[in-house]
Amino acid sequence: MLVTLTFYLLAAVAVMAAFMVVAARNPVHSVMYLILTFFSAAGLFILMGAEFLALLLIMVYVGAVAVLFLFVVMMLEVDFVEIKQGFLQYAPFGLVMAFILFLEMVLVGAAYFFGDSGVPDTDPEVSNLEAIGSVLYTDYALFFEGVGLVLLVAMIGAIVLTHRARDGVRRQDVGRQVARTREAAIKKVDIEPGEGIGP
Amino acid sequence: MNAHITGFWNEVSPAVWFGLKLAQVLAFVIVLALLVAALVLADRKIWAAAQMRKGPNVVGAFGLLQTIADALKFFFKEIIIPDGSSKFLFILAPVITLIMAFLAWAVIPVAPGWVISDINIGVLYVLAISSLGVYGIIIGGWASNSKYPFMGALRSAAQMISYEVSIGFIILTVVMLAGSMNLTEIVEAQAGGFWNWHMFRINVMKNPWNILLFPVMFYMGVLFFISALAETNRPPFDLPEAESELVAGYQVEYSSTPFLMYFFGEYVNIMLLCSMMTILFLGGWYAPFDIGVQFLPPVFWFFLKTAFLFFLFAMVKAIVPRYRYDQLMRLGWKVFLPISLASITCVAAWVTFFG
Numbered sequence: 001m002l003v004t005l006t007f008y009l010l011a012a013v014a015v016m017a018a019f020m021v022v023a024a025r026n027p028v029h030s031v032m033y034l035i036l037t038f039f040s041a042a043g044l045f046i047l048m049g050a051e052f053l054a055l056l057l058i059m060v061y062v063g064a065v066a067v068l069f070l071f072v073v074m075m076l077e078v079d080f081v082e083i084k085q086g087f088l089q090y091a092p093f094g095l096v097m098a099f100i101l102f103l104e105m106v107l108v109g110a111a112y113f114f115g116d117s118g119v120p121d122t123d124p125e126v127s128n129l130e131a132i133g134s135v136l137y138t139d140y141a142l143f144f145e146g147v148g149l150v151l152l153v154a155m156i157g158a159i160v161l162t163h164r165a166r167d168g169v170r171r172q173d174v175g176r177q178v179a180r181t182r183e184a185a186i187k188k189v190d191i192e193p194g195e196g197i198g199p
Numbered sequence: 200m201n202a203h204i205t206g207f208w209n210e211v212s213p214a215v216w217f218g219l220k221l222a223q224v225l226a227f228v229i230v231l232a233l234l235v236a237a238l239v240l241a242d243r244k245i246w247a248a249a250q251m252r253k254g255p256n257v258v259g260a261f262g263l264l265q266t267i268a269d270a271l272k273f274f275f276k277e278i279i280i281p282d283g284s285s286k287f288l289f290i291l292a293p294v295i296t297l298i299m300a301f302l303a304w305a306v307i308p309v310a311p312g313w314v315i316s317d318i319n320i321g322v323l324y325v326l327a328i329s330s331l332g333v334y335g336i337i338i339g340g341w342a343s344n345s346k347y348p349f350m351g352a353l354r355s356a357a358q359m360i361s362y363e364v365s366i367g368f369i370i371l372t373v374v375m376l377a378g379s380m381n382l383t384e385i386v387e388a389q390a391g392g393f394w395n396w397h398m399f400r401i402n403v404m405k406n407p408w409n410i411l412l413f414p415v416m417f418y419m420g421v422l423f424f425i426s427a428l429a430e431t432n433r434p435p436f437d438l439p440e441a442e443s444e445l446v447a448g449y450q451v452e453y454s455s456t457p458f459l460m461y462f463f464g465e466y467v468n469i470m471l472l473c474s475m476m477t478i479l480f481l482g483g484w485y486a487p488f489d490i491g492v493q494f495l496p497p498v499f500w501f502f503l504k505t506a507f508l509f510f511l512f513a514m515v516k517a518i519v520p521r522y523r524y525d526q527l528m529r530l531g532w533k534v535f536l537p538i539s540l541a542s543i544t545c546v547a548a549w550v551t552f553f554g
Binding site (some may be wrong): 070 | 285288318319320323324326327330331333334337338341349352353356357360363380525526529
């Protein structure tokens with residue numbers, strides 16, 4: 001009873017917030033609604049007993065990815081009228097995407113309804129973390145490492161694409177600063193009166 | 200609260216269980232609020248002593264009531280909401296900071312069984328909640344619709360995300376050694392004297408290879424402390440509120456109760472990280488020697504260690520000059536991150552071959 005009620009509450013909030021992500025006028029508010037959607041999804045995960053995934057969702061998406069979204073959106077000087085102008089132009093494309101997503105969800109739902117979802121039953125004795133770890137690092141170890149490699153390549157790619165070598169940049173080299181001795185830094189000069197240090 | 204007692208009440212009636220949990224939460228909140236009042240005063244007194252001043256000494260004996268007087272002052276002031284600000288978000292931001300600061304305490308065990316919720320992924324929960332703390336600052340800075348708060352918010356977001364990464368990796372080494380993400384089990388893995396604590400793991404009688412682990416884990420403890428300073432925006436990493444550059448950073452426009460909420464949330468967060476360090480590295484509620492001190496309750500040791508760490512926080516504030524922003528980023532990404540990653544590899548190898 002309570003679980004069903006909570007489910008409907010979270011699901012309603014998630015759907016409404018997801019709608020508001022698209023509908024909100026201010027992009028910063030859009031990101032806020034996106035965060036609310038993530039939260040509701042995390043709540044749904046907890047209802048299903050997948051508390052590890054829920055916390056991971058909050059930690060990775062809400063705690064890091066959405067913060068970076070917010071960071072970028074706040075920095076941009078966005079002209080709202082300009083964004084709205086392209087709306088009709090991209091509407092057909094968006095509708096096609098929405099239809100494909102809808103179809104996929106119907107298929108998943110149908111598979112679950114007819115009882116061959118392919119999801120194995122979980123052992124209530126084994127904790128979430130243990131269950132995921134024992135599958136991820138044995139049966140799917142190769143795929144897991146593959147994903148890690150893809151992420152590494154993406155990271156290096158991002159650095160290579162954005163890095164520019166500029167001339168005349170003064171960098172602080174801590175090692176050099178520490179290695180500097182008194183002899184290299186200070187010169188003792190005996191100056192005659194009225195002559196100055198010279199060149 | 201003992202597990203079988205709560206189990207018993209749970210069987211009697213869910214309503215009674217709910218009431219019991221509510222009482223636990225209230226107890227935690229009240230004790231934390233009182234401790235914050237004491238810690239703010241301690242912070243100011245330590246800072247004053249380091250500068251050969253007296254610090255607050257007028258309100259109450261030795262200035263003991265100074266914090267309460269300050270809090271009352273903030274309550275009775277007018278809330279000023281800047282023109283052109285996003286009003287809802289402006290008020291929401293300090294509330295987020297305060298709630299997130301308290302929320303993480305739900306899984307902190309201060310003594311055997313003295314914990315609101317003993318979940319088996321407590322470490323992950325604390326990390327997740329503390330990663331949400333950024334929102335209070337970044338939303339507040341943006342909603343103020345002002346230059347300095349915005350710059351402070353951006354700095355703070357970058358800083359907290361950077362140091363969260365290394366904190367996560369440092370905690371992972373402890374999780375691997377303890378073999379659990381449950382905070383109670385992590386503490387219990389360090390039972391029996393300070394030579395079993397994760398920071399000083401030199402008990403060669405138990406496992407001769409502990410001698411190899413000691414330098415790595417000691418270093419991890421130091422790194423965790425420094426990262427905790429950066430995570431809570433404490434000096435020398437208080438760039439989000441650097442008064443010489445940004446006036447007061449993200450909280451420039453805040454006054455009255457919203458400011459108090461920020462202030463309060465900040466200190467609750469500091470206590471949280473002190474107690475996390477106590478749990479992860481300094482053996483939680485266990486005494487440094489388990490002979491002759493059994494008459495002291497476990498919570499005393501927990502409090503003592505946490506208070507000592509807070510003393511270190513206050514001393515660092517008093518004696519270390521503020522970092523420059525690029526130095527801060529360099530320290531986070533070029534020093535802490537590689538070292539903590541290397542340590543994960545070392546500790547994992549140790550656990551596999553010698554553990």
